[in-house]
Each structure stands twice: as structure tokens, then as C-alpha cells.
Amino acid sequence: MMDRCQFSTNTTLQSSLKAFSRHTLKRRFDFLNVAKEGRKAVMPSLIVQAILKKGDEAEVRVGFTATRKIGSAVVRNRARRRLRSTVDLIAKERSLKSGDYVLIARQITATAPFEVLMKDFRKALTYVS
RNA sequence: ACAGAGGGUUGGAGGAUCGCUCUUUAUGCCGUUCGUGUGUAAAGGGAGGAAAGUCCGGGCUCCACGGGAAAAGAAUGCUGGAUAACGCCCAGCGAGGGAAACCUUAGGGAAAGUGCAACAGAAAGUAUACCGCCAUUUAUUUGGUAAGGGUGAAAGGGUGCGGUAAGAGCGCACCGCUUUUUUGGCAACAAAAAAGGCACGGCAAACCCCAUUCGGAGCAAGACCAAAUAGGAACAACGCGUUUUUUGAGUUUCUCAAAAAACAGAUGCUUUCUCGCAUUGUUGUUCGGGUCGGUCGCGCGAGGCAAGGGGAGACCCUUGUCCCAGAGGAAUGAUUCUCAUUUAAGCUUUGGCUUAAAAACAAAACCCGGCUUAUAGACCCUCUGUUUUU
RNA sequence: UGGGGCGUAGCCAAGUGGUAAGGCAGCGGGUUUUGGUCCCGCCAUCCGUGGGUUCGAAUCCUACCGCCCCAG
Numbered sequence: 222m223m224d225r226c227q228f229s230t231n232t233t234l235q236s237s238l239k240a241f242s243r244h245t246l247k248r249r250f251d252f253l254n255v256a257k258e259g260r261k262a263v264m265p266s267l268i269v270q271a272i273l274k275k276g277d278e279a280e281v282r283v284g285f286t287a288t289r290k291i292g293s294a295v296v297r298n299r300a301r302r303r304l305r306s307t308v309d310l311i312a313k314e315r316s317l318k319s320g321d322y323v324l325i326a327r328q329i330t331a332t333a334p335f336e337v338l339m340k341d342f343r344k345a346l347t348y349v350s
Numbered sequence: 351a352c353a354g355a356g357g358g359u360u361g362g363a364g365g366a367u368c369g370c371u372c373u374u375u376a377u378g379c380c381g382u383u384c385g386u387g388u389g390u391a392a393a394g395g396g397a398g399g400a401a402a403g404u405c406c407g408g409g410c411u412c413c414a415c416g417g418g419a420a421a422a423g424a425a426u427g428c429u430g431g432a433u434a435a436c437g438c439c440c441a442g443c444g445a446g447g448g449a450a451a452c453c454u455u456a457g458g459g460a461a462a463g464u465g466c467a468a469c470a471g472a473a474a475g476u477a478u479a480c481c482g483c484c485a486u487u488u489a490u491u492u493g494g495u496a497a498g499g500g501u502g503a504a505a506g507g508g509u510g511c512g513g514u515a516a517g518a519g520c521g522c523a524c525c526g527c528u529u530u531u532u533u534g535g536c537a538a539c540a541a542a543a544a545a546g547g548c549a550c551g552g553c554a555a556a557c558c559c560c561a562u563u564c565g566g567a568g569c570a571a572g573a574c575c576a577a578a579u580a581g582g583a584a585c586a587a588c589g590c591g592u593u594u595u596u597u598g599a600g601u602u603u604c605u606c607a608a609a610a611a612a613c614a615g616a617u618g619c620u621u622u623c624u625c626g627c628a629u630u631g632u633u634g635u636u637c638g639g640g641u642c643g644g645u646c647g648c649g650c651g652a653g654g655c656a657a658g659g660g661g662a663g664a665c666c667c668u669u670g671u672c673c674c675a676g677a678g679g680a681a682u683g684a685u686u687c688u689c690a691u692u693u694a695a696g697c698u699u700u701g702g703c704u705u706a707a708a709a710a711c712a713a714a715a716c717c718c719g720g721c722u723u724a725u726a727g728a729c730c731c732u733c734u735g736u737u738u739u740u
Numbered sequence: 741u742g743g744g745g746c747g748u749a750g751c752c753a754a755g756u757g758g759u760a761a762g763g764c765a766g767c768g769g770g771u772u773u774u775g776g777u778c779c780c781g782c783c784a785u786c787c788g789u790g791g792g793u794u795c796g797a798a799u800c801c802u803a804c805c806g807c808c809c810c811a812g
Binding site: 247252285293294295299307309310313335 | 370402682711712
């Protein structure tokens with residue numbers, strides 16, 4: 222399963238920007254692990270939890286969480302997409318340190334201006350790392 | 351023009367850059383060069399009228415598909431139609447509301463039975479009559495009566511005339527009610543006539559009765575490929591509840607083996623009952639087994655559009671044409687340009703221009719027919735009433 | 741996907757057709773030198789929301805809203 226993921230999610234970004242491949246977290250165990258062991262940064266528009274790993278496996282894995290608390294299915298899907306877009310754009314401008322990241326959507330994630338999301342995520346990264 | 355009623359359509363348009371998902375084609379790599387896996391490129395497809403709530407109905411799949419009875423248990427409830435089916439829909443009937451267009455309506459049965467009606471009131475349902483009215487008695491009675499008052503949501507037909515001691519369907523007329531007949535209608539029902547002479551009050555979204563319908567579960571259904579673990583099937587060996595009968599062997603009334611019959615227990619056949627049917631223990635070997643995971647189920651359908659026809663309508667028939675989402679931590683996002691819509695402010699030659707803002711409800715999860723609920727804005731058709739003009 | 745339950749004062753809750761018990765909290769008063777304890781009184785009427793049945797609905801029916809639980 223993990224072997225398959227290594228090949229699948231490395232898409233067209235490979236040519237234009239180097240060394241970023243977005244693996245998504247899919248197992249409940251991974252999310253719980255990050256929440257338990259990782260560091261946490263709370264911003265107005267999002268929450269970031271992360272475990273940074275050292276070693277030869279230069280792998281970045283990202284998971285997204287949008288709970289029922291923030292709204293209906295439309296709102297949850299929109300929030301998750303915007304978080305994913307944020308991660309893609311940030312990864313272009315600077316390389317993420319390898320490790321597992323979990324982004325949690327908050328109430329204003331779906332409606333806030335996109336620049337606020339970007340700013341909060343950059344700030345959260347400095348806290349976490 | 352204003353006020354109102356009914357029905358229908360739509361749910362911004364066109365691009366740019368970076369990304370997501372599926373299909374097809376081409377091609378690289380791995381490789382047991384069939385195949386499978388994994389990348390790249392190009393082309394094409396990519397949410398709704400409610401996809402929602404999950405309230406009904408059906409398809410599909412598996413299980414049960416022994417007979418009978420009962421009980422349920424649930425749902426529906428005027429009539430006819432329509433449909434794959436429905437509690438939806440269409441047409442009509444009855445009842446209620448509105449000035450009208452029109453709207454609402456769970457609308458069978460109360461002489462099958464049981465029950466309920468607080469408080470008030472004499473009395474809440476086979477009238478035990480409070481204040482009254484009338485007669486009688488001689489003043490503490492007895493009898494008649496239900497017109498009037500009062501209570502209540504509801505008081506035992508209503509109005510009028512006659513009648514009477516006072517009264518009363520006691521009699522009569524009209525209305526209501528019940529029964530019968532006739533006419534119209536497929537029917538619900540409507541109208542008319544005759545008779546009866548008031549009996550049969552309300553509540554069944556109280557229990558209930560009657561009629562009709564319903565086997566259970568759900569795509570996490572189910573099928574296939576398959577690491578692991580426990581259990582299953584076949585074969586072999588051993589063993590095999592109780593009673594009776596027959597046969598055989600051994601050593602005698604006894605023991606062992608085989609066959610047949612009966613009975614008992616347990617389990618299963620949707621719940622219960624009855625009858626019936628099936629199965630029944632231990633060890634070994636082999637077959638197999640189906641969890642993680644993967645593939646299918648899974649998009650040609652009670653399908654969309656157009657034309658013609660049938661029908662009052664729901665709807666149906668014929669022909670032509672089109673192919674239109676298929677993910678699985680779950681696909682549409684980020685930035686931006688032009689036009690269109692609405693609102694506000696400013697300018698204005700009333701044509702418009704500039705600036706700013708807004709743009710709903712809401713995301714497929716097997717599929718379809720409905721219902722219910724949410725919904726910014728825009729557009730179309732029909733009808734009713736009032737006012738003005740012609 | 742299927743099934744079950746709950747909503748009553750600020751909080752916990754009883755109430756299965758006839759004007760909503762009780763406790764805690766709160767407010768006022770009394771007792772006490774003062775505070776506590778104790779005693780008395782007050783505090784719902786929009787029973788989650790909208791319709792309906794009924795003379796009458798927290799209760800019955802129906803459609804919604806919110807919350808919780810169970811099975812796969």
C-alpha cells in the first residue's frame with residue numbers, strides 16, 4: 222500500500238518544481254498518531270499539526286480534516302480544497318521539511334480571503350518547525 | 351394601474367494561467383514480453399431542482415420459498431381512473447372557508463360491543479326536574495308539565511298556528527330526520543314523490559369492528575481472486591439414548607453384531623400452536639475455508655429530446671434522434687479578464703456614463719417514480735375584483 | 741444503510757386528554773448582635789417549531805428543527 226502511494230501521487234509537478242510530492246494521509250491511525258505525538262499551531266483560519274522526520278526517506282505526507290462542526294457538505298468540501306490548494310502553492314515557493322502534516326479546517330476557512338490562509342499557513346510552519 | 355388567485359420555465363454567459371478526477375489513444379519503465387503494475391503526452395467527459403431530509407413505493411441482489419390455522423404487527427380508508435407500484439397523481443362527489451378567481455379536507459362503521467365527557471348544572475343519555483307554570487289540599491301535601499329562566503362546548507328535532515287547567519308531535523303546515531320507490535349518473539352522490547310521527551345526541555387522529563394491502567434484509571446487498579487464524583465437507587477407524595421384533599455367532603435364563611419399527615431429547619424450517627420433514631458423537635487424513643487487500647456489481651435506463659396520434663386529465667402509443675458523472679479520506683479549487691443582472695452614490699443632454707457592493711438554497715455514493723423541506727434573482731401564461739380611458 | 745430515544749423555569753426533573761408536582765439556584769421577608777442553618781412567600785402559561793383532531797392538547801395525529809445512542 223505504502224509502496225503504491227510513493228509512485229501514485231507524484232504528478233506533473235515533478236518537472237516544474239522539484240522535490241515536492243504530496244502524499245495524502247488516509248488511515249485513521251496516521252491522523253491519531255500526528256495528533257498525539259506532533260506539534261500543534263493554531264491560527265485563526267486553520268490548525269496545523271505536524272511530525273517532522275529525519276532520515277533518508279525524504280517524504281512529505283499531508284492530511285486534511287474538516288469536521289461537521291464547520292458546516293454542511295458544501296462548506297466542508299470547499300474548505301478542504303482550499304487547504305489543499307494552499308499547501309500546493311506554499312510547497313512551490315519553499316520546500317517543506319519531510320514529515321507528516323495534518324491541516325484542520327476552522328469556521329472561517331471556507332470564507333476567509335485566500336491571502337489570509339497563505340499567511341497563516343506560513344506562520345504556522347515556522348511555529349511547527 | 352392597483353390588489354389578489356392558479357400554473358409553468360430558469361437557476362448567470364464566455365475566456366486565460368496553475369491544479370483535480372474518469373475514459374480513449376500513443377508511448378517509456380518494471381516484467382513469467384499473454385497479462386498485470388507504474389509513469390508521460392494528447393483528445394474528450396465531469397453534480398441538482400431539489401443531488402438534501404430519508405417519509406412512502408418499485409427495480410436489482412441474497413435469504414426464506416413445507417401444508418394449515420391463529421394471532422398479530424403495520425399501513426391505508428368517499429367514488430372512478432392512471433401506474434411497474436404507491437399513502438403520490440388525475441377527474442368527480444360530499445363537507446367547510448372566501449365578495450370572486452379559488453382554497454382546505456385521515457371523508458368507512460356510533461341500532462356489534464366496551465369506554466369517555468373535568469368544572470358548572472336538577473339532569474351528560476333506558477330523563478328520579480333546581481327556579482318555575484297549572485290543578486288539588488289547607489296551608490310543611492299530592493299530582494300533571496317541560497313553554498320560559500339558569501349551567502355548560504354540548505340539554506332529547508326547529509319555526510308558526512291550533513289545542514290545553516298548564517303544557518306536550520297531542521294535531522296541522524313548512525324545514526330537518528328515517529324508511530321505501532322512481533329518475534339521472536359506471537359509482538360516490540344528487541333530485542323528486544310517498545309514508546312514518548321523532549325514535550336513532552357527540553367523540554373511532556379512545557379501544558374497537560369492517561374492507562383492502564404487506565415474507566425478511568439490504569450495494570457494508572451479492573459474486574469472484576486471494577496472505578493469516580479459527581471453524582466446515584468427504585473418506586477411514588472407533589463409538590453409537592431407550593424399548594420391541596427378526597436374523598446370525600458364541601458357552602445356558604446371558605453377551606455381542608446387523609437390520610427394521612416405535613418412542614424421547616436437542617437443533618432447523620420468519621413469531622406462536624398443530625401436523626409433517628431433515629439432521630445428530632470422537633479421532634486422523636485430504637479437500638477446502640475467506641479476514642487484511644483487490645476486481646466486479648457500476649452506468650442503455652419504467653432514459654433524455656423532437657414530431658405525430660389517443661384521452662377531460664393524470665397518462666399512454668408510434669416514429670425519429672442522442673449517449674449524458676462514476677469517485678472511494680471521496681473528483682469542480684486558487685488567481686484573474688470581459689459581458690449581462692440587481693442595489694446605492696455621483697454626473698447627466700433622461701439615451702446613458704463612472705465608482706462601490708451584491709449574486710440564493712445547496713454536492714452524486716446502486717438506480718428510478720413520488721412526497722416533504724430550503725431557495726437570491728429573472729421570465730412566461732391563464733383567471734378574479736376595483737378604478738380610469740376608449 | 742437500518743433501528744431506538746430525548747427536548748418541560750438558569751440547572752436536575754415528575755406529569756399518558758380537564759388551567760404544569762418537587763428539588764437546587766435566584767429574589768423578597770422573618771428568626772439571629774452578624775453570617776450560616778431553619779421558616780414563609782415569589783419565579784413557566786410560547787411545555788423545541790408549524791399545522792390538524794377535540795368543547796378542551798405538554799399529552800393524540802402529522803410535517804419539520806436540534807441533540808444523543810445502538811448495529812453492520
